[in-house]
Amino acid sequence: MLTPISLMKVIAGEGNNRSTPNDKIFLGVIGTGSRGHHLAYLIKEYGHELGMEVTALCDVYQPHLEHTHAMIPEAKVYNDYRRMLDEATELHGVIICTPLHVHAGPTIDSLDRGLHVFCEKAMARTLDDTYAMAEAYYRTGKSLHIGHQRLFDPKFLRGMNKVYNDDLGVVTQIRAYWHRNNDWRRPVPEGQPELERFINWRLYRDYSCGLLTELASHHIQVANWAKKARPVEVRGTGSISFWRDGREVEDNVALIFSYDDGTQFIYDSMIQNRRHGLEVQVLGHKGTLELETNNFFLEEPPPPPKPAGIVQLLQDLEQNVLGKVPIGSSSWDPEIAMTYKGESIVADNNTDGTFEQFYGFAKAIREDKPIPGLFEEGYYASLWTLLGQQAIDTGKAVKMPEKYDISKFNPREFV
Amino acid sequence: MGTRFNLVIPGMDDRDGKSYGGKVSEILAEQEGIMTRFQENSELSAINRDAFGKAVGVSQEMSRILGACDLFWRDTLGAFDPALLSVIKKKHETADENNSRQVTAAGWKNVKFRPHARTIQFLTGETGLDLGGFGKGWVMEKIVGYLKGKNIDAAFISFGESTICGLGSHPLGGPWQVNVPAKNGQNPLVVNITDEAISVSGLKLIKRENEKLPVPHIFSPAREQWIAEDKMVLVQSASPLKAEVLSTACSAADDHQKMHILDAFKEERFYVCEKDEWRNGI
DSSP states (O other), rough: OOOOOHHHHHTTTTTTTOSSSSSEEEEEEEOOOOHHHHHHHHHHHGGGGGEEEEEEOOOSSHHHHHHHHHHSSSEEEOHHHHHHHHOOTSSSSSEESSGGGGHHHHHHHHHHHHHEEEOOOOOSHHHHHHHHHHHHHHHHOOOEEOGGGGGOOOHHHHHHHHHHHHSOEEEEEEEEEEEBBBBOOOOTTTTTTGHHHHGGGGTTTTTTOTTTTIIIIHHHHHHHHHHHOOEEEEEEEOOOSSSOOOOSSSEEEEEEOOTTSSSSEEEESSBBBBBTTTEEEEESEEEEEEEEEEEEEESOOOOOOOOOOHHHHHHHHHTOOOOOOTTSSSSTTTTTTOOOOOEEEESSOOEEEEEEEHHHHHHHHHHSSOOOOOHHHHHHHHHHHHHHHHHHSSOOOSSOGGOOOOGGGOOOOOO | OOOOOOEEEEEEEEHHHHHHEEEHHHHHHHHHHHHHHSTTTSSSHHHHHHHHTSEEEEEEHHHHHHHHHHHHHHHHHTTTTOOHHHHHTTOOOOOOHHHHHHHHHHHHHEEEEEETEEEESSSSTTTTTOOOTTTTHHHHHHHHHHHHTTTOOOOEEETTTTEEEEEEEOOOSOOOEEESSBBBBBBBBBEEESSEEEEEEOOOOOOOOTOOEEEOOOOOOTTTTTTOOOOOEEEEOOOOOHHHHHHHHHOOOHHHHHHHHHOOOSEEEEEEEEETEEEEOO
């Protein structure tokens, strides 16, 4: 089991020697589009805390490569990741941010060369590629982190502690949504329409499952994490209901994942209304977590604190003091319905875990072994994302084929 | 009512305390279920939904409440008006023109209450009931009655820190003493209460750290405006209900209404805090 406390320790730096990393970690970035550029930027700006440095960049698309190279001019650049793996012998690990359908090749080749891999979510476009990545992970013993950054987000970690500590009671439903209002397109260079599918790969079925692999994967991971389980089946529907511009992936999806204990995880996503943004709600009989917005609500709110005057009166009575009660005041929010606003899960909600992921990655590289349980979170989230797409495509309830069960590899638990 | 309630009974063991506390909670919940406008299934909400244009039946308890409201409306010359819900709901539209139009269309004058038939009807669509400035006092009467019935001879009861009742004497002897500050804990008015209640209404415009200035919440039908003055009114009475209703009414009253109230309620004591000083009167 991947415990929140164990990951908190990782973020806190236990065993990570964060303050004085005397052994440098050299990283290569494969795929320097928007996400790859952003992660490279984070490591350039803050990686020194972890002794991390980007020394190699690779992309087949020259404008992206040049853009990131301009930010890290000291890095060597490559157009072929195999050449990078051959020549950049200083590397300890790679960060893979290629389009989804080309995650598997670089991941497996890097693992087979003894490198640790951080691969953006979801893992792959197909179930077989996803499974092949898992086989490589278990075969090589190197770490394979999947970019579900909520695993390192303090509010999600503390939230999961609340779930596991029974603060929510019996969790029987999880609801999540991710809404945006844009066409989700990236600009294609003028005069080069042949680059449409290359640039906007998220919109085409050969390369992506759109909203599911790019967004839903995160919340599917959270739901599995909260339940300490994976679903038994998924039903779904979806449509291209608004952005009818030649794209092949849905702009409007709804899924229900069912768990063995009867829990339902209800998910929807759309990109034609942003009113509700994104949220994941974990609903128990004693409480509710709203993790994205850092809120926790009890079903039975605690009584409000006693007013200072009443507290003083009680103290005076207990001490046999005849005191004046300092209590009368102008009308106290008179006749306004008291609304219970819940409590914050963490006091300072100033990170989404994107950088904190690298604390874990640095630890895994330095110790030359994976954080037990972490890969499995990414694997089953990715797998059930693809099964969700199958459910939409077939209109049927979909179960996980047994051959994709990785328990046969005896994954270790985090102790 | 949507407010805080505290009850202190000295010398009570845990078992009796839980028993009395449980019963008081039941009274609170029962009365809230009748009088609140914040619950859709309360009797008040049902009246507000259904009473425009037709007479609707009310419970015995609501009939008693409406009867008391009617008396207070008359005895304060309308300074206490529990039928201005539409004005309260449009609180932020404070332009005089809007208020004037709404006050004309709303208010107790447009309520047709028949106590013997136990029905109520609103004559205009703008009319609606809001029992703020009444409910805490009404419930306080019930709770005091319950405690006296249980032979409890000393208790201190606070409703939202603005309606307070001292039942019997302080266990060390003498009255309960309540200290009502004029400004930042200074220049307090010390009120002695024995089997009496006080109620404080109005605004103290003290801006505390991390808090916004208080928002006006008392509407004056006579002046057709929200009361935004830095002023508090405290009424002391043997009746928690009178204290509650009159403190609100005095905050809302114009000069003519104030004169009438002082004349009609001779057993009550009135205090006003203006410019950070307390004085007798309103």
